[in-house]
Amino acid sequence: MSEEIKNNGVLVEVKDLKVHFPIFRGLIRKKKVGDVKAVDGVDFQILTGETLGLVGESGCGKTTTGRAILQLDRPTGGQVFFEDTEISSLEEGELRPLRRRMSMIFQDPFGSLDPRMTAGDIIGEPLVIHNICSSKAEYRDQVEELLLIVGLDPIMADRYPHEFSGGQRQRIGVARALSVRPSFIVCDEPISALDVSIQAQIINLLEDLQEEFNLTYLFIAHDLSVVRHISDRIAVMYLGDIVEIATRRDLYRNPLHPYTRALLSAIPIPDPVVEAEREHIIIQGEVPSPFNPPSGCKFHPRCINARPSCSQEIPRLQKIEGQEHWVSCEDYLRAG
Amino acid sequence: MKPLLEVKNLHTHFLTDDGLVKAVGGISYDLHEGETLGLVGESGCGKSVSALSILRLIPNPPGKVVEGEVFFEGRDLMKVSEDEIREVRGNKIAMIFQEPMTSLNPVLTIGYQIAEPLTLHKGLSKEESWKEAGELLTKVQIPEAAARLRAYPHLFSGGMRQRVMIAMGLGCNPKLIIADEPTTALDVTIQAQLLELMKGLTRDFGTALIIITHNLGVVARYADRVNVMYAGRIVEKGSAKEIYGDPRHPYTIGLMASVPRLDMDVKKKLIPIEGQPPDLLHIPAGCAFRPRCNYAVEKCQEVIPELTTLADKHEVACWVDVRRN
Amino acid sequence: MTTATMEGTEPRRLSQVGFKAIVRALLKHKLSRVGLVIIVLLFSMAIFAPVLAPYHPNEQDLYSVLQGPTKKHWLGTDNVGRDLLSRVIYGARLSMSVGVVATAFSATIGVIVGLIAGYKGGWIDQIIMRITDTFMVIPGLVFVLVMASALGPGIKNVVIAIILFTWPGFARIIRGQVLSVRELPYVEAARASGSSGLRIMFKHLLPNSLAPVIVASALSLGAAVGIEAGAAFLGVGVQPPTASWGKALRTGYSYLERVPLFSIAPGLLITAAVLSFTLVGDGLRDALDPRLRGEGKKIK
Known part of the structure; x- marks a missing residue:
C-alpha cells in the first residue's frame, strides 16, 4: 500500500466532540464546581479501511474520544456519525443493533475478560x-x-x-471484538500491557485481520513508534484537543506542532549509534490538569517556541495548503 | 581497575504453593565506577529479582538467595551482617523503584523523608540536613524546592515523586544507583525528562547506574553496557554498540526485530518471537529459549549453554553461531 | 515489580478462587473445622429427627414428670412428662429450618435489591440505601418483638421479622461489591458488545460479587438461630406444643434447681449452633481473602 490516503469514503465522522465530566464538591449538598474537559471539541474523520492512530499522554482524552465514538461515554456536545447515522443522540436501545458493526479491544488483557x-x-x-x-x-x-x-x-x-x-x-x-463481524474497531492501547516479545504478535494479528475482513481501526496508544507502524494517518492529542493530524509520513518527516516534535524526540530508537546523533528535545514541566487548563494554547507553558500571544489566542486546527496535514499552532501558521 | 560491583553465580529461588520458582538461575557480571548498565528482559526474566538480591531485599518467605557472591567495594554483600547491609543500602547503593506512588510515606513531609537518611547516614544536624534536602530537590530540578520541602507526597505528581526518589537516592552520594523500571509508569515526555536527569547526575557525580527495563530504546539511549536476560539467566552481554549492532543470541535478535522503530521502513512487517514467555515453574531442560528459537539444534534440548566470550567483552550463551544460518 | 509479588507469578484474584480451594482453606482453619463438624451434626439431627429421637416430641409420660436422666429418658423429662432428648432433637429441626429459610429469603432479597442499587446508582441507590439504614438501626430482638405485637406471635412472623431484619445487610454487601466490579473493563466490554442492563447484572456483576455473600450467609444463619431462640424464650416465637430450644430454655429455667438439664441442654445447643456458624463464617472470610491465605513457604 502506498502512502496516499485510502479513499473509500468516510466511515466515522466526529464533529466538535466534547466530553466533559462534572466535578462535585461538598459533603452534604453536592455542588458542581466545574468540569474536567476530557475532550474539548475535536473534529476528525476516519475513512473506510484505514487505521487512524490517536496518540497523546495520559489525561489527553484519547481513550475518552474512543469511548465517546462508541457511545460508552456519552458526549456532552458535538456529533458522531457512523455510516452516515448520527449516533450520539440515539437511545441505548437504538444503539444496540449498531453495536454489531463497531466493537472495541481493551488495554488490560487481565481485567477485560470476565474471570x-x-x-x-x-x-x-x-x-x-x-x-x-x-x-x-x-x-x-x-x-x-x-x-x-x-x-x-x-x-x-x-x-x-x-x-x-x-x-x-x-x-x-x-476474537470477542471480531465475533459480530464489525466494520469498525476501537483498539484502546491493545499492546501496552503485553510483554515486548508478544507485542509484535498482536500487532501483526491486527494487521492481518484488517486486511482479511476489511476493518477500519481507531488505534489509541501513547507510543508513537507503535502508532506510526500500524496507522495510515495519525492524530496527536494534548489536553482534550487535537493539535495535529497528518499522514504518518508527513507527521514523522515533517512534524509541525512543537508538542509532536517533543513526543517524537522522547521516543528512543533502539540503536545506540542513531541515538548518539539524534537531537533530543526535552520539554519541561508536567501535563497540566484538564480541570484547570492553561489559557490560550494549552501547550504554551511547556512550549519552547511560545510567544506572549500564545497565552491569549486559542489556536484552531488549520489545514496546510496542498497537504493532508492539519496543525493547531498560531506560531507555526503565522511563520509558515 | 577493580570493578565496583562483581556479581558471581547468583541464584535466587522462590517457594510458592505451586512449586519452586528459580527466578534467578546463576548470573554473573561486573560493573565499573561511573558505568551505566542496562538490564533488559521481559517480565519474569529475573531482572528485578536479581537487583533486589544484590541488596538482600528479597522477602523470605517466599524467596531466598540460595547461592552466589556479590562483591561491592571488596566485601561480599551476601555475607555481611544486617547492620552492614543496612549501611550499604541507601548510603552506598541507592534503589529507585517503579512505583513512585507507593514508595513515599504519605503521612510524612517530603523534606523529612529526604532529610532523615542524611542525619542517619551522614550524621548531619536537623538544620543541615534540611538545607541539604533543599539543595537536592534543586538538583533534581524541582522548582521552588525550599517551599516544596514542607509539602506532603499527595500534592506531587508521579513524575515529581520520582524526582523526589532520585533526590533521596542521591542524598548520600552513593557509588551505585539501581533504577528498577524507573519511568515505566510515567508519560513519555516525563520519562525522557527523568532519564535525562538521571544520566546527567550520574555523569556529574561519577555514579554507576543500573537501569532495569524492558524498553530496548531506553537502554540504547542511555546504557554503556547491556545484559540481556531470559528466564533467570543472562543470555548475552556486551557493550551497547555490539549488542545492538551485532546481536548474537537468537532472543536478542528476536527482540530487536519485534519492536517497531521510529526510523524503520513502515512497510516492513514486524517479526514477532513466537510462543509464550517462559513459565518459571516449568523451565524446559537445556536452553530455556529453545521452544521459541528458530535456530535450535538437538544439543539445545539437553545442555544449558554457558556464556562464552566472542570478542572484547561480548559474551553470548548459545550453542549455535547465528551468523552461519 | 514490588517486593511483595514476584515477577511471573501474578497474585490470584478473589474471583478466581474455586470452590475446592475455598473448602481446602476452610479445613486448614482449626476453629472452623470444629464449627463445620458441629453444623453437620446439627443438620443431621434436624433431618433424621424421627429416626434419632426415642419418642415423639409431644408424647407425654405422665408417670415421669420433671425427672432427671434415667435409662428410659436419657436427658430426663420436662414439666409435662415429655422426653427431653426427643424435644431437643426436634428442636434442631425448628432452629435449622428457621435459619435456612430466613437466610435464603433474606439473601435473595438482599442480593437482588443490592444489585439494582449498585448497578443503577443515582436516586434509586440513594432511596434503597436510606431504607436499609432504617432497618439496620433497629436491634434485632426489639424488631422481632415489635413485629410480634403488630402481627401476633407465631413462627411465621418470627421468620418474616428475621428476613426483614437481615436483608439490608446482604443488600449493602452486594452493592459494595457491585460498585467495584461495575468499573472493571470486562463489564465495559459487555456494554460495548451491546449487553442489556439485565444481562450485565445477572451474567457479569452477580457471579463476580457473590463471594462475600457466602460469608454473610453463614453469619446470618447463626444470627437467625439466635433470634428465633430469643423470640421463643420471650414467648413471641413458636407456639406450643412445637419443640423449640428457646421455649425449652425458658420453661426449664423455672425448674433449674430440680432438673438442671431441662434448660442447660437447649442452652448449650443454642450456643453451639450460633458459635459454629460464626466460626465457619470467619473461616470463610479468611479463606476468601487471598492476603490471609498465607501463600508461599519459607526456604531453608
Missing part, C-alpha cells in the same frame, strides 16, 4: 446478545472458527481466563 466465564463464552457472548446463531451447533462452530482466526486452539474454548498468558488473553479479546 467466571470460559474463553468460548466470552467470545460467543456478542453472538448470543445479537441472536446471530440459529442453533447451538452453529454457535460452537463460530466460536471455534474465531479461536482459529486469532491463532488459538479451539480446545481452549472451555478454559478460564486465568489459565491463559497475557498475549493469549489479548487474542481472546480480539
Whole structure:
C-alpha cells in the first residue's frame, strides 16, 4: 500500500466532540464546581479501511474520544456519525443493533475478560446478545472458527481466563471484538500491557485481520513508534484537543506542532549509534490538569517556541495548503 | 581497575504453593565506577529479582538467595551482617523503584523523608540536613524546592515523586544507583525528562547506574553496557554498540526485530518471537529459549549453554553461531 | 515489580478462587473445622429427627414428670412428662429450618435489591440505601418483638421479622461489591458488545460479587438461630406444643434447681449452633481473602 490516503469514503465522522465530566464538591449538598474537559471539541474523520492512530499522554482524552465514538461515554456536545447515522443522540436501545458493526479491544488483557466465564463464552457472548446463531451447533462452530482466526486452539474454548498468558488473553479479546463481524474497531492501547516479545504478535494479528475482513481501526496508544507502524494517518492529542493530524509520513518527516516534535524526540530508537546523533528535545514541566487548563494554547507553558500571544489566542486546527496535514499552532501558521 | 560491583553465580529461588520458582538461575557480571548498565528482559526474566538480591531485599518467605557472591567495594554483600547491609543500602547503593506512588510515606513531609537518611547516614544536624534536602530537590530540578520541602507526597505528581526518589537516592552520594523500571509508569515526555536527569547526575557525580527495563530504546539511549536476560539467566552481554549492532543470541535478535522503530521502513512487517514467555515453574531442560528459537539444534534440548566470550567483552550463551544460518 | 509479588507469578484474584480451594482453606482453619463438624451434626439431627429421637416430641409420660436422666429418658423429662432428648432433637429441626429459610429469603432479597442499587446508582441507590439504614438501626430482638405485637406471635412472623431484619445487610454487601466490579473493563466490554442492563447484572456483576455473600450467609444463619431462640424464650416465637430450644430454655429455667438439664441442654445447643456458624463464617472470610491465605513457604 502506498502512502496516499485510502479513499473509500468516510466511515466515522466526529464533529466538535466534547466530553466533559462534572466535578462535585461538598459533603452534604453536592455542588458542581466545574468540569474536567476530557475532550474539548475535536473534529476528525476516519475513512473506510484505514487505521487512524490517536496518540497523546495520559489525561489527553484519547481513550475518552474512543469511548465517546462508541457511545460508552456519552458526549456532552458535538456529533458522531457512523455510516452516515448520527449516533450520539440515539437511545441505548437504538444503539444496540449498531453495536454489531463497531466493537472495541481493551488495554488490560487481565481485567477485560470476565474471570467466571470460559474463553468460548466470552467470545460467543456478542453472538448470543445479537441472536446471530440459529442453533447451538452453529454457535460452537463460530466460536471455534474465531479461536482459529486469532491463532488459538479451539480446545481452549472451555478454559478460564486465568489459565491463559497475557498475549493469549489479548487474542481472546480480539476474537470477542471480531465475533459480530464489525466494520469498525476501537483498539484502546491493545499492546501496552503485553510483554515486548508478544507485542509484535498482536500487532501483526491486527494487521492481518484488517486486511482479511476489511476493518477500519481507531488505534489509541501513547507510543508513537507503535502508532506510526500500524496507522495510515495519525492524530496527536494534548489536553482534550487535537493539535495535529497528518499522514504518518508527513507527521514523522515533517512534524509541525512543537508538542509532536517533543513526543517524537522522547521516543528512543533502539540503536545506540542513531541515538548518539539524534537531537533530543526535552520539554519541561508536567501535563497540566484538564480541570484547570492553561489559557490560550494549552501547550504554551511547556512550549519552547511560545510567544506572549500564545497565552491569549486559542489556536484552531488549520489545514496546510496542498497537504493532508492539519496543525493547531498560531506560531507555526503565522511563520509558515 | 577493580570493578565496583562483581556479581558471581547468583541464584535466587522462590517457594510458592505451586512449586519452586528459580527466578534467578546463576548470573554473573561486573560493573565499573561511573558505568551505566542496562538490564533488559521481559517480565519474569529475573531482572528485578536479581537487583533486589544484590541488596538482600528479597522477602523470605517466599524467596531466598540460595547461592552466589556479590562483591561491592571488596566485601561480599551476601555475607555481611544486617547492620552492614543496612549501611550499604541507601548510603552506598541507592534503589529507585517503579512505583513512585507507593514508595513515599504519605503521612510524612517530603523534606523529612529526604532529610532523615542524611542525619542517619551522614550524621548531619536537623538544620543541615534540611538545607541539604533543599539543595537536592534543586538538583533534581524541582522548582521552588525550599517551599516544596514542607509539602506532603499527595500534592506531587508521579513524575515529581520520582524526582523526589532520585533526590533521596542521591542524598548520600552513593557509588551505585539501581533504577528498577524507573519511568515505566510515567508519560513519555516525563520519562525522557527523568532519564535525562538521571544520566546527567550520574555523569556529574561519577555514579554507576543500573537501569532495569524492558524498553530496548531506553537502554540504547542511555546504557554503556547491556545484559540481556531470559528466564533467570543472562543470555548475552556486551557493550551497547555490539549488542545492538551485532546481536548474537537468537532472543536478542528476536527482540530487536519485534519492536517497531521510529526510523524503520513502515512497510516492513514486524517479526514477532513466537510462543509464550517462559513459565518459571516449568523451565524446559537445556536452553530455556529453545521452544521459541528458530535456530535450535538437538544439543539445545539437553545442555544449558554457558556464556562464552566472542570478542572484547561480548559474551553470548548459545550453542549455535547465528551468523552461519 | 514490588517486593511483595514476584515477577511471573501474578497474585490470584478473589474471583478466581474455586470452590475446592475455598473448602481446602476452610479445613486448614482449626476453629472452623470444629464449627463445620458441629453444623453437620446439627443438620443431621434436624433431618433424621424421627429416626434419632426415642419418642415423639409431644408424647407425654405422665408417670415421669420433671425427672432427671434415667435409662428410659436419657436427658430426663420436662414439666409435662415429655422426653427431653426427643424435644431437643426436634428442636434442631425448628432452629435449622428457621435459619435456612430466613437466610435464603433474606439473601435473595438482599442480593437482588443490592444489585439494582449498585448497578443503577443515582436516586434509586440513594432511596434503597436510606431504607436499609432504617432497618439496620433497629436491634434485632426489639424488631422481632415489635413485629410480634403488630402481627401476633407465631413462627411465621418470627421468620418474616428475621428476613426483614437481615436483608439490608446482604443488600449493602452486594452493592459494595457491585460498585467495584461495575468499573472493571470486562463489564465495559459487555456494554460495548451491546449487553442489556439485565444481562450485565445477572451474567457479569452477580457471579463476580457473590463471594462475600457466602460469608454473610453463614453469619446470618447463626444470627437467625439466635433470634428465633430469643423470640421463643420471650414467648413471641413458636407456639406450643412445637419443640423449640428457646421455649425449652425458658420453661426449664423455672425448674433449674430440680432438673438442671431441662434448660442447660437447649442452652448449650443454642450456643453451639450460633458459635459454629460464626466460626465457619470467619473461616470463610479468611479463606476468601487471598492476603490471609498465607501463600508461599519459607526456604531453608
